[in-house]
Amino acid sequence: MRGTLLYIGQRLVLIAITTILVSSTVFLLLHQIPGNAFLNETRMSPQALAALLHAYGLDRPVSQQYISWVGGVLHGDLGESFVNRGVKITPLLIRETQVSATVGFFALIVTIGLGLLLGVIAALRQNTWVDYIASTTSVIGYSIPSFVLAIFGLLIFGHYLYIWTSGSFYYSPGWGTIEQIPVPALALGLPYASYVARLTRASMLETIRTDYVRTAWAKGLKARVVVVRHALRNALIPVVTILGPLTTGIITGSVVIENIFGIPGLGKEFVTSILARDYNIVIGVFTFYAALVGLANLAVDVVYPVLDPRIRY
Amino acid sequence: MAQAAPLATPEVELTYEMPEQVTLFTDAWRRIRRNRLALLGGVIILLLFIVALISIVWTPYPTWLQAVGPTYSPPSMQHPLGLDAAGRDILSRIMGGALITIEVGVGSAIIVSLIGIPLGLMAGFYRGRVDTIISFFINIWYGIPDLLVALILVFVLSDALHLIPRGVFVIVLAFSLTRWMDVARLVRGQSLSLREREFVEAARMSGARDFSLLFRHIFPNALGPIIVQATFAIPAAVLFEAFLSFLGLGLPSPTPSWGAMAAEGYHGMDFAPHIVLAPTIALSLTLMAFNWLGDGLRDAFDPRMKR
Numbered sequence: 001m002r003g004t005l006l007y008i009g010q011r012l013v014l015i016a017i018t019t020i021l022v023s024s025t026v027f028l029l030l031h032q033i034p035g036n037a038f039l040n041e042t043r044m045s046p047q048a049l050a051a052l053l054h055a056y057g058l059d060r061p062v063s064q065q066y067i068s069w070v071g072g073v074l075h076g077d078l079g080e081s082f083v084n085r086g087v088k089i090t091p092l093l094i095r096e097t098q099v100s101a102t103v104g105f106f107a108l109i110v111t112i113g114l115g116l117l118l119g120v121i122a123a124l125r126q127n128t129w130v131d132y133i134a135s136t137t138s139v140i141g142y143s144i145p146s147f148v149l150a151i152f153g154l155l156i157f158g159h160y161l162y163i164w165t166s167g168s169f170y171y172s173p174g175w176g177t178i179e180q181i182p183v184p185a186l187a188l189g190l191p192y193a194s195y196v197a198r199l200t201r202a203s204m205l206e207t208i209r210t211d212y213v214r215t216a217w218a219k220g221l222k223a224r225v226v227v228v229r230h231a232l233r234n235a236l237i238p239v240v241t242i243l244g245p246l247t248t249g250i251i252t253g254s255v256v257i258e259n260i261f262g263i264p265g266l267g268k269e270f271v272t273s274i275l276a277r278d279y280n281i282v283i284g285v286f287t288f289y290a291a292l293v294g295l296a297n298l299a300v301d302v303v304y305p306v307l308d309p310r311i312r313y
Numbered sequence: 314m315a316q317a318a319p320l321a322t323p324e325v326e327l328t329y330e331m332p333e334q335v336t337l338f339t340d341a342w343r344r345i346r347r348n349r350l351a352l353l354g355g356v357i358i359l360l361l362f363i364v365a366l367i368s369i370v371w372t373p374y375p376t377w378l379q380a381v382g383p384t385y386s387p388p389s390m391q392h393p394l395g396l397d398a399a400g401r402d403i404l405s406r407i408m409g410g411a412l413i414t415i416e417v418g419v420g421s422a423i424i425v426s427l428i429g430i431p432l433g434l435m436a437g438f439y440r441g442r443v444d445t446i447i448s449f450f451i452n453i454w455y456g457i458p459d460l461l462v463a464l465i466l467v468f469v470l471s472d473a474l475h476l477i478p479r480g481v482f483v484i485v486l487a488f489s490l491t492r493w494m495d496v497a498r499l500v501r502g503q504s505l506s507l508r509e510r511e512f513v514e515a516a517r518m519s520g521a522r523d524f525s526l527l528f529r530h531i532f533p534n535a536l537g538p539i540i541v542q543a544t545f546a547i548p549a550a551v552l553f554e555a556f557l558s559f560l561g562l563g564l565p566s567p568t569p570s571w572g573a574m575a576a577e578g579y580h581g582m583d584f585a586p587h588i589v590l591a592p593t594i595a596l597s598l599t600l601m602a603f604n605w606l607g608d609g610l611r612d613a614f615d616p617r618m619k620r
Contacts, residue, residue, distance in 0.1 A: 022457055026465055033473040139350065143601035145552055147559055148593040151579055159583045244455075252460045256556060260579070270461070271560055274468060282465070289458050 008302065015294030020073065023287040027069060030279045031062045056082070069283075078284040083276050089284040093266065097288060099175060100254055100265030103188065106181050107250050110189030111196055116239070118193070119200025120232060126205060134197065141194030147256040150187035154260070157183055175264050184261045188253050192246050196239060203235040210234075237308050240300060247296035251289060337537060337614070344613040351609020357602035365412040372405035377567040385585040395587045398577060403591050409569035410592065414551050414599055416481045417488075421550030422543045424489035429496025430539060434527045436497065437504025447501070451494045460553055463487040468562060479565050484557060488550050499542050503535035510534075537614030544610055548603040555596055571596045 044052070053059045056079075057068060072079060078089040122134035207213060208231050216230045255267035262268070266285055273281035335343075345351050373392075374381050380400035381392075388395040394403035436447040466487035471479040477486070507513060508531060516530045555572030557563030564570040571592040578588030 018453055018457070021453065022462070026462070029465060029469045030473075033469065139605070140601060143548070143604045144597045145555065145600065147556070148575070148597055151575065151582070151589055151593055155582055155586055155589075159586075248458055252458050252556075255461065256559060259560065271562075274465075274562065286461070286465075289461060293458055 004302075004305075008298065011294075011298045011301070015291060015298065018294055019287055019290040020070065022290040023073070023283055024066070024070070026286045027066060027283050028062070030283060031065065033279075056080070073287065078287065079280045081273075081278055081281055083273075083278045089281055093269070093281075093284050093288050096264060096266045096269050097292070099263060100251075100258065100267060103181060103184055103257070103263060103265065104250055104254060106185035107188035107192075107254075108247070110185055111192040111246065111250070112243075113193075114189070115193040115196025116200050116232075116236075118197035120204055120227065120235075122197065122201045123204030123208065123235075124227065131201075135201065138194035138197040138201075142191050142198065144191060146187050146191055146253040147260060149190055150184065150257050150260045153183045153187050175262075180261075180263075184257050184263060188250055188257050191253075192249060195242070195246070199239050199242065200235060203238045204231060207231045207235045233307060237304075240304055240307060243300045243303075244297040247300075248293050251293060341537070341610070341613040345609045348609040348612065350605045351613075354602040354605030354609065357598060358606060361411050361599060361602070362415060364408050365415045368405075368408035368412050372402075372408050374402040374405045376401070376406050376409035376569040378402070385581060385588070387585070387587055394591045395585075397574070397588045398581055398585075403574075403588065406569035406574060407571070407591055407595050410571040410574065410595065411599075413481060413564065413568065413570050414554070414596075417485055417554040418547035418551045418603070420481065420485040421488045421492070421553075422546045424485060425493050425496050425546045425550075426539065426543050428489060428493035430500050430532070432493070433497035433500025434504045434531060437501040437506075438508050438523070438527055438531065440505075444501070447497065451498050451501075454491070454494045459491040460556065463491040463553065464557060464560075464562060466490060467557060479563075480568075481554075481564070484554050484563060485550070488553050492546065492549065495546070496539070496542050499538055500535060503538060504531055507531045507534055541607060541611045541614055544603065544607040548600045548607070551596070551599060551603070 050059070057065055069079070076090055078093070081087040081089060081092075118134045118138060122131045122138075125131050213226060213231050216226045221230075251267075254265065255270055257263070258265045258267035259271055266288060269281060270285045273279075273285070368376075378401060381402050382396050382400055384396060384398055384400040386392065386396045386400075392402050392404065394407060397403055397406070432447050436444040464487075467479070467483055470476050470487065471483045477483040504527075513526060513530050516526055521530070554563055554570065555575070558570040558572030559576045561573075561576065563572060566573070574592035575589055575596070578585070578590075578592065582589050
């Protein structure tokens with residue numbers, strides 16, 4: 001137990017370092033850009049512009065700006081928006097992270113739930129029509145990008161089935177009703193669900209042929225116990241290894257999905273602020289993303305020994 | 314490949330069947346021929362290449378030409394895939410998009426390999442400090458939304474600094490700079506295990522220099538997995554381009570990129586779905602084909618790792 005805590009502590013430090021490294025790279029990249037964030041403000045007097053630059057600390061050399069920015073990040077302060085002046089970035093992004101995380105969480109449920117279900121069923125009914133349908137779907141599904149699925153989803157549920165759904169998941173003015181979640185979450189999760197299904201099927205096929213599963217059957221255990229406790233638990237190990245990259249994929253995918261469905265999350269903020277050249281927010285979103293991916297990978301590594309007691313930290 | 318040792322003719326007659334000697338590629342080809350999905354992928358890719366080549370010299374209409382007919386008109390005899398919001402012929406644009414897709418995909422696969430293979434070979438071969446530095450980058454990058462870093466790179470290099478015009482090259486460059494780690498990691502592993510093998514030792518004993526050990530002895534033996542990894546880099550790059558162009562941060566407007574076409578068609582989706590369907594289906598088919606071929610190649614080059 002103490003070993004595990006120590007391990008988690010080490011990883012958290014590593015995540016912090018990675019996060020700062022990544023956002024520093026983005027910081028330095030964006031500060032190479034000539035001109036300043038207020039170039040579009042043509043009607044501003046030179047004095048006002050100078051005052052504004054001073055207020056944001058943009059009149060100082062990049063090295064000094066960088067030092068004070070790192071200091072801010074260590075205190076959890078990511079600065080203010082250039083475009084919507086006075087808006088603090090940290091609380092804004094925390095709020096948006098909650099929205100993104102809700103969608104991402106349901107996408108992850110779709111991915112793992114549907115993926116495991118399809119994979120296990122296909123493996124148990126190997127070489128029957130059930131297997132063929134499940135395998136074909138997953139072989140096609142994991143090549144269709146999530147934004148294409150989102151477009152198809154909108155076309156089907158928002159247009160052809162308009163009478164049935166009355167567009168409730170898309171056209172409603174605000175965010176926050178439960179009907180808005182399924183279609184984006186499905187679009188985001190399905191490609192990865194197909195991947196999980198393929199992986200689960202392959203590793204299930206391997207496990208159900210092992211001696212210990214045969215023993216479990218021979219002991220007269222119930223099918224559910226054999227499949228879930230003996231076969232699936234071992235078959236899950238290779239599946240868990242891809243959960244890290246999968247979370248990264250879902251986060252990247254959410255950038256497009258949130259823009260298509262108009263979900264006010266991190267991904268939408270990211271694109272909006274790049275196009276509006278609101279660099280402080282871009283850097284802030286990156287800081288959040290790097291931390292989120294790091295934490296997700298850590299969570300996967302913590303779950304790992306639960307499934308496979310041979311692994312210890 | 315095992316070489317049969319010359320034997321003295323034995324007195325008793327032995328029926329000894331010599332194992333047939335085949336090269337890596339012949340062997341792989343025999344296996345992949347039996348994989349129907351991979352073959353289908355190969356056929357689709359071949360078609361894509363043919364269409365792309367044709368589009369260099371001929372498309373039904375110029376890809377940029379607007380108002381060749383009524384805007385939003387659905388598929389007809391004259392325009393098999395219909396016209397888009399600006400009255401451009403969608404079939405022509407899909408054909409032009411095939412060329413761009415291939416440029417992005419193949420270009421990225423080549424540059425990713427050019428960066429990743431030497432670094433991976435060196436990391437595995439020299440170990441020690443070289444390995445530490447290269448592995449550090451690989452590990453850091455493993456936990457990062459790399460596509461978004463690439464997105465920022467494209468934006469900074471072309472929009473903000475105006476160093477490279479926004480086009481295929483900058484996208485390929487940004488993708489490769491953030492994705493060489495996949496190849497490097499794989500090659501590093503191969504190089505780590507191959508350097509201990511007898512044939513490398515034999516070559517070293519006969520006086521081969523490091524360079525020739527790396528590129529003439531270790532590299533050819535890691536070729537199978539490298540080809541597989543490069544094949545998987547193609548759909549990833551194609552998807553990245555579509556993703557960028559869909560967000561309006563990729564190829565600029567008149568370029569017939571499938572991602573950009575999907576983004577344009579998406580706005581008129583409720584009354585003219587054909588505009589969005591054509592590029593998205595083309596894109597999905599292409600990605601499928603490359604993934605199928607990649608899976609097939611993986612099984613063919615590495616028969617031990619059956620999936």
